[in-house]
Amino acid sequence: MRRARAIAVVALLAAAPTLLAGGIAPEARRSGYAFMGPETRAMQDDDSSNPGMLFVLDGETLWTRKTGGADKACADCHGDARSSMKGVAARYPAFDKAAGRPVTLGQRINLCRGNHQQAAPLPYESRDLLALSAFVAHQSRSVAITAGDDPQLKPFVEQGRALFVQREGQLNLACTNCHDDNFDKRLAGAPITQGQPTGYPLYRLEWQTLGSLERRLRSCMTGVRAQAYDYGSPELVALELYLMSRARGLPMETPAVRP
Amino acid sequence: MARALVHIAALIATSLACCAHAEEPAPFKIAANGIAESLTGSSGDAVKGRALVLARTTTCILCHSAPLPEARFQGDLAPDLAGAGNRWTVSQLRLRLVDASRFNPETIMPSYYRTDGLVRVGRNFAGKPILSAAEIEDIVAYLATLRD
Numbered sequence: 184m185r186r187a188r189a190i191a192v193v194a195l196l197a198a199a200p201t202l203l204a205g206g207i208a209p210e211a212r213r214s215g216y217a218f219m220g221p222e223t224r225a226m227q228d229d230d231s232s233n234p235g236m237l238f239v240l241d242g243e244t245l246w247t248r249k250t251g252g253a254d255k256a257c258a259d260c261h262g263d264a265r266s267s268m269k270g271v272a273a274r275y276p277a278f279d280k281a282a283g284r285p286v287t288l289g290q291r292i293n294l295c296r297g298n299h300q301q302a303a304p305l306p307y308e309s310r311d312l313l314a315l316s317a318f319v320a321h322q323s324r325s326v327a328i329t330a331g332d333d334p335q336l337k338p339f340v341e342q343g344r345a346l347f348v349q350r351e352g353q354l355n356l357a358c359t360n361c362h363d364d365n366f367d368k369r370l371a372g373a374p375i376t377q378g379q380p381t382g383y384p385l386y387r388l389e390w391q392t393l394g395s396l397e398r399r400l401r402s403c404m405t406g407v408r409a410q411a412y413d414y415g416s417p418e419l420v421a422l423e424l425y426l427m428s429r430a431r432g433l434p435m436e437t438p439a440v441r442p
Numbered sequence: 443m444a445r446a447l448v449h450i451a452a453l454i455a456t457s458l459a460c461c462a463h464a465e466e467p468a469p470f471k472i473a474a475n476g477i478a479e480s481l482t483g484s485s486g487d488a489v490k491g492r493a494l495v496l497a498r499t500t501t502c503i504l505c506h507s508a509p510l511p512e513a514r515f516q517g518d519l520a521p522d523l524a525g526a527g528n529r530w531t532v533s534q535l536r537l538r539l540v541d542a543s544r545f546n547p548e549t550i551m552p553s554y555y556r557t558d559g560l561v562r563v564g565r566n567f568a569g570k571p572i573l574s575a576a577e578i579e580d581i582v583a584y585l586a587t588l589r590d
Binding site for chain 1: 498501503504505514515516517518519550552553560561562563564565566567570572
């Protein structure tokens with residue numbers, strides 16, 4: 184009897200992490216925008232004060248600039264981005280047949296550079312890669328996120344989810360501990376959000392520049408004193424994919440502004 | 443307003459990411475839901491403990507609030523530390539800091555004097571507990587003074 188009760192308790196404890204990591208119901212999903220003060224919101228809302236728009240404009244220039252051994256511009260293959268790129272970012276990371284795995288929008292841009300422009304890849308977090316990514320993602324502003332729908336992505340979404348609930352680092356915290364279980368609370372006075380990936384690349388006032396979702400994830404990992412995954416690593420791509428599938432239905436905001 | 447937010451964000455970044463120079467944990471004995479004996483063999487300094495709790499690098503007030511009027515940005519992920527000295531014995535407070543998961547296996551409170559069972563610890567922190575034995579004793583001494 185006593186033994187049975189002990190087993191029941193153990194079973195309960197073992198089940199707890201999965202219960203806690205149930206995710207956020209569609210109607211309860213809220214972008215980081217909803218957690219910001221009126222001034223930061225106003226900065227995002229007004230294109231003439233949103234610093235991310237400068238990158239979008241740079242991206243537009245790069246879109247039509249011929250480059251690489253093929254001397255082709257993005258526009259030579261894709262035409263007017265306003266129609267050809269609408270909704271694309273809302274589906275990324277997407278499955279790449281050749282690689283047999285998901286690639287991020289930034290990786291797709293570099294695949295196009297390599298395969299179709301015969302140009303060198305742009306480094307992660309370089310101004311040009313951020314500008315092109317922001318320009319392409321901006322064409323999806325207000326489009327609802329649907330990334331992760333492709334059945335071929337299923338194992339990678341699962342991998343991302345496993346990483347999201349994995350405690351890590353010297354502080355032994357998982358993403359889910361903050362962004363599923365404690366959003367709306369305050370970490371040292373600053374609001375914790377649901378960690379929704381709706382606005383990337385986005386302008387963070389703390390960074391004083393535009394940055395990618397991968398940069399954000401790496402700083403959360405560093406924050407819990409974990410060894411951050413490298414840019415472009417399968418783990419970061421899987422996390423990004425899980426975050427996008429977890430944000431399903433939320434509208435894209437690129438370029439967002441965050442504190 | 444925006445400036446203040448930048449400031450807070452930067453503080454979080456540095457406070458969470460900075461420095462841990464403590465050495466491998468020394469052995470200790472857990473009994474009756476506590477650690478009765480000081481980790482250093484002597485009692486801590488409550489004044490130093492207060493300063494440690496106030497310092498963001500120890501991470502306490504990222505989650506907790508405490509009766510520290512000079513700390514403008516405190517957390518609300520965890521109970522207010524006011525009155526902790528009434529609710530817990532020194533021995534329990536010591537174990538709570540050493541390994542909070544002994545009280546609640548699902549706790550989000552980090553174990554400050556433990557190096558095993560952790561995943562992907564950053565290169566600069568691997569093999570080191572978050573706090574040293576002396577820092578824990580100072581904080582325990584301070585928490586014991588928090589009586590309503």
